[in-house]
Amino acid sequence: VLLLTLPVVAIAHAELCKPDAQNAFKVRLSIKTALGDNAYAWDANEEYLFKAMVAFAMRRYSSKSTTQISNVLLCNVTDRVSFWFVVTDSSENVTTVPGTEVEAAIRMNRNRINSAFLLSDKTLQFLKITSTLSPPVEPSTPVWLIVFGVVLCLIVAGIIFLIVTGIQQHKKKNKESTEREKLEEKGEVTVTVENGIPCETLDLKAGHFNGVFAADDERFTSL
Amino acid sequence: AMEKSRPLWDNPVQFVFACISYAVGLGNVWRFPYLCQMYGGGGFLIPYFIMLIAEGMPLLYLELAVGQRMRQGSIGAWKIISPYLCGVGIASVVVSFFLSMYYNVINAWAFWYLFHSFQDPLPWATCPLNSNHTGYEEECEKTSSTQYFWYRQTLNISPSLEASGSMQWEQVLCLTLAWLVVYLCILRGTESTGKVVYVTASLPYCVLIIYLIRGLTLHGAVNGLVYMFTPKLEQLSNPKTWISAATQIFFSLGLGFGSLIAFASYNEPSNNCQRHAIIVSLINSATSIFASVVTFSIYGFKATFNYESCVNNVILLLMNTFDLEEGSLTADNLNEMKDYLTATHPQEYAQLVPQLKNCSLEAELDTAVQGTGLAFIVYSEAIKNMEVPQLYSVLYFFMLLMLGIGSMLGNTAAILTPLTDSRVIAARFPKEVISGVVCLINCVIGLIFTMEAGNYWFDIFNDYAATLSLLLIVLVETIAVCYIYGLRRFEKDLHTMIGRKPNWYWKIMWAFVSPLLIVSLFIFYLTDYILTGTLQYQAWDATQGQLVTKDYPGYALAVIGLLVAASTMCIPLGALVTFIRKRLKRETVSTV
Numbered sequence: 001v002l003l004l005t006l007p008v009v010a011i012a013h014a015e016l017c018k019p020d021a022q023n024a025f026k027v028r029l030s031i032k033t034a035l036g037d038n039a040y041a042w043d044a045n046e047e048y049l050f051k052a053m054v055a056f057a058m059r060r061y062s063s064k065s066t067t068q069i070s071n072v073l074l075c076n077v078t079d080r081v082s083f084w085f086v087v088t089d090s091s092e093n094v095t096t097v098p099g100t101e102v103e104a105a106i107r108m109n110r111n112r113i114n115s116a117f118l119l120s121d122k123t124l125q126f127l128k129i130t131s132t133l134s135p136p137v138e139p140s141t142p143v144w145l146i147v148f149g150v151v152l153c154l155i156v157a158g159i160i161f162l163i164v165t166g167i168q169q170h171k172k173k174n175k176e177s178t179e180r181e182k183l184e185e186k187g188e189v190t191v192t193v194e195n196g197i198p199c200e201t202l203d204l205k206a207g208h209f210n211g212v213f214a215a216d217d218e219r220f221t222s223l
Numbered sequence: 224a225m226e227k228s229r230p231l232w233d234n235p236v237q238f239v240f241a242c243i244s245y246a247v248g249l250g251n252v253w254r255f256p257y258l259c260q261m262y263g264g265g266g267f268l269i270p271y272f273i274m275l276i277a278e279g280m281p282l283l284y285l286e287l288a289v290g291q292r293m294r295q296g297s298i299g300a301w302k303i304i305s306p307y308l309c310g311v312g313i314a315s316v317v318v319s320f321f322l323s324m325y326y327n328v329i330n331a332w333a334f335w336y337l338f339h340s341f342q343d344p345l346p347w348a349t350c351p352l353n354s355n356h357t358g359y360e361e362e363c364e365k366t367s368s369t370q371y372f373w374y375r376q377t378l379n380i381s382p383s384l385e386a387s388g389s390m391q392w393e394q395v396l397c398l399t400l401a402w403l404v405v406y407l408c409i410l411r412g413t414e415s416t417g418k419v420v421y422v423t424a425s426l427p428y429c430v431l432i433i434y435l436i437r438g439l440t441l442h443g444a445v446n447g448l449v450y451m452f453t454p455k456l457e458q459l460s461n462p463k464t465w466i467s468a469a470t471q472i473f474f475s476l477g478l479g480f481g482s483l484i485a486f487a488s489y490n491e492p493s494n495n496c497q498r499h500a501i502i503v504s505l506i507n508s509a510t511s512i513f514a515s516v517v518t519f520s521i522y523g524f525k526a527t528f529n530y531e532s533c534v535n536n537v538i539l540l541l542m543n544t545f546d547l548e549e550g551s552l553t554a555d556n557l558n559e560m561k562d563y564l565t566a567t568h569p570q571e572y573a574q575l576v577p578q579l580k581n582c583s584l585e586a587e588l589d590t591a592v593q594g595t596g597l598a599f600i601v602y603s604e605a606i607k608n609m610e611v612p613q614l615y616s617v618l619y620f621f622m623l624l625m626l627g628i629g630s631m632l633g634n635t636a637a638i639l640t641p642l643t644d645s646r647v648i649a650a651r652f653p654k655e656v657i658s659g660v661v662c663l664i665n666c667v668i669g670l671i672f673t674m675e676a677g678n679y680w681f682d683i684f685n686d687y688a689a690t691l692s693l694l695l696i697v698l699v700e701t702i703a704v705c706y707i708y709g710l711r712r713f714e715k716d717l718h719t720m721i722g723r724k725p726n727w728y729w730k731i732m733w734a735f736v737s738p739l740l741i742v743s744l745f746i747f748y749l750t751d752y753i754l755t756g757t758l759q760y761q762a763w764d765a766t767q768g769q770l771v772t773k774d775y776p777g778y779a780l781a782v783i784g785l786l787v788a789a790s791t792m793c794i795p796l797g798a799l800v801t802f803i804r805k806r807l808k809r810e811t812v813s814t815v
Contacts, residue, residue, distance in 0.1 A: 028543065030549060031549065032549040032550050033549065078546035079546065079547060079548035079551075080542060080543070080545075080546040080547055080548060080549065081549070082543075082546050130357045130358070143338075143339075143341050143342050144335070144338035144339045144341070144342075145338075147337075147338040147341055148334075148338050148396065148397075148400065151334075151338075151400065152400055152403070155400065155403045155404055155407055156403065158407050159403065159406060159407050159410065162407070162410050162411060162415065163410070163655055166410070166411060166653075166655055170653065
């Protein structure tokens with residue numbers, strides 16, 4: 001009897017688990033991409049672990065706790081490392097658990113399954129099961145506003161400082177010029193002006209001495 | 224009573240730095256590399272240098288000499304040369320006004336990117352998630368994350384010019400900040416500008432050197448350099464090459480805006496502006512070449528990165544479809560494996576072919592970009608793939624800011640110097656108030672560019688506000704100095720100022736070569752505009768994730784016409800008004 005049941009079981013397996021079968025999912029692993037030199041080889045032990053993880057996920061999800069490792073069927077394992085799997089719902093291995101349940105169970109326990117294989121959502125792909133992408137961390141105030149605020153305060157402070165010193169200088173200059181005007185009226189201070197520039201500034205700024213205008217050692221013609 | 228003395232630069236170095244800061248701007252970084260790539264790589268340098276000698280140096284020397292001799296802003300200076308030419312000065316001020324309106328928006332964008340560089344990961348490195356977190360935003364999927372960040376999150380661009388949309392408050396804030404920064408720098412006139420230009424002139428070079436070192440050590444940089452700089456000498460027979468070289472030299476030096484006249488007017492009368500003109504034009508061109516070396520190494524890196532990603536995607540696709548072992552397909556054996564798979568699984572391979580992209584390094588390198596696209600999309604894409612991208616991002620956008628602000632200082636000087644020179648205005652208001660009012664008006668008008676369709680208006684201003692008008696202005700300037708004022712009189716003035724007469728090279732260039740070049744440029748552009756018929760622009764199509772060409776609506780064409788007319792018409796109008804005034808004065812005198 002045992003000899004007869006074994007082929008029957010094998011045929012049943014083949015019926016339930018084949019590419020594009022109902023309620024079957026394709027899994028693709030990229031171990032070498034994820035782990036590089038530390039990559040492990042995919043062998044029967046890893047397959048056993050996979051079946052265990054799927055059974056674990058089903059138990060955790062439906063809390064019926066009847067799913068056995070033998071209920072998870074794997075087939076069509078390729079060199080890529082990709083294969084199809086299907087979950088049967090009873091010890092007879094006749095019917096398969098609906099795809100939606102399997103999908104929900106996998107989604108709920110995706111993290112645990114990934115870490116069992118040292119992989120991530122990208123390197124352990126369940127085709128047809130979309131993973132929830134984690135949104136990037138967003139602080140309460142956008143960072144750029146903070147930097148903007150800092151720079152704005154600095155610039156405004158600079159403007160106010162310059163305006164205030166400008167007004168102060170203006171007042172000082174007004175006082176000086178009124179004093180100077182009084183002195184000029186008395187005829188005590190003569191300011192020689194050449195071409196609209198007071199001659200003192202030319203001296204102070206160490207201007208270029210243009211030989212064309214030099215006459216008899218005298219620096220500037222007297223007005 | 225004592226006459227109020229004209230403010231002066233503290234030393235000639237400040238003047239040279241101010242000119243360099245003004246001339247070396249964004250065009251050196253984002254226009255010259257594009258031209259180099261389009262018109263023959265290394266071979267483009269030949270027409271570029273010929274044009275530099277034929278038109279760049281002479282015209283720069285001319286403007287600096289006029290400003291230094293007349294010691295007035297553009298309006299006053301041209302009035303002295305001939306009263307009928309006051310229109311030239313006014314046209315310069317109008318063009319500068321248009322330029323400062325839209326140019327500061329670039330600084331606003333640079334601020335935006337700069338502030339966003341303080342995040343990890345950079346916001347343009349990844350696409351944002353869609354509403355139910357199952358994948359990425361649709362628009363971002365169709366295009367790249369850097370393009371999405373520019374078009375959607377920075378500009379929030381509308382599908383066409385007609386759909387104006389609302390103002391983006393983030394951009395308004397950045398624009399206001401940009402104008403506040405400009406106001407801070409020009410507040411005290413040459414006193415403050417003179418100190419600021421030390422920073423704005425030198426800092427970009429520091430960043431460019433850092434980027435040069437970083438760029439040359441990037442993987443794949445050499446590909447870019449070799450591809451771009453190999454001379455394609457056949458392009459020299461293309462007239463567009465020479466026209467582009469002439470145009471680039473002309474606009475890169477910032478001639479005709481009145482900024483150079485304004486800067487030179489604050490010089491000592493005995494300053495050696497001939498030497499400074501040569502120095503500034505040489506430094507400007509050298510910076511362009513330097514910037515293209517950096518840009519091409521970045522291009523090479525980006526192209527190599529994209530090419531390798533493309534190849535990896537093809538490998539992944541093939542591996543997944545045919546369930547091949549990981550590592551069996553590499554970039555080296557890809558072609559053999561493709562043939563093998565075509566032979567063994569013909570049907571599946573045939574189904575796959577539409578998805579298999581032909582990855583080509585040349586195609587990646589060939590994507591020539593200029594303008595804001597280069598600065599904000601291509602560079603940010605390259606930066607996000609570098610190590611410590613935040614550092615390079617901050618450096619890069621800070622450099623863009625320095626370049627932009629340096630040019631803005633020149634633009635605002637061109638507007639403010641004539642205003643502060645005119646006794647009517649300067650007597651009543653202190654220069655802080657005048658600067659503040661000018662900045663405020665520009666900022667308010669600049670809010671147009673913060674709307675959703677703002678970038679389209681920006682392109683209009685960028686392409687049409689200054690181009691034709693400047694050519695005309697500089698042409699009139701050169702003819703005025705050579706033939707109305709008189710070349711001999713001008714020679715004598717230069718002799719008085721710097722102690723020696725200009726030699727035959729300068730005189731020939733001023734009198735014949737440069738005006739001829741400008742006239743031919745002018746004719747070329749006019750015929751080009753007339754022949755193309757309707758003007759078109761590139762609009763961003765969010766559904767496709769790429770740019771599409773559209774026609775300008777009627778009112779946009781009217782605005783373009785107004786922009787060009789507003790400045791060019793000033794020249795004949797100014798002459799006409801002066802003529803009428805003189806006539807009226809003569810009549811009133813004769814009737815008395």
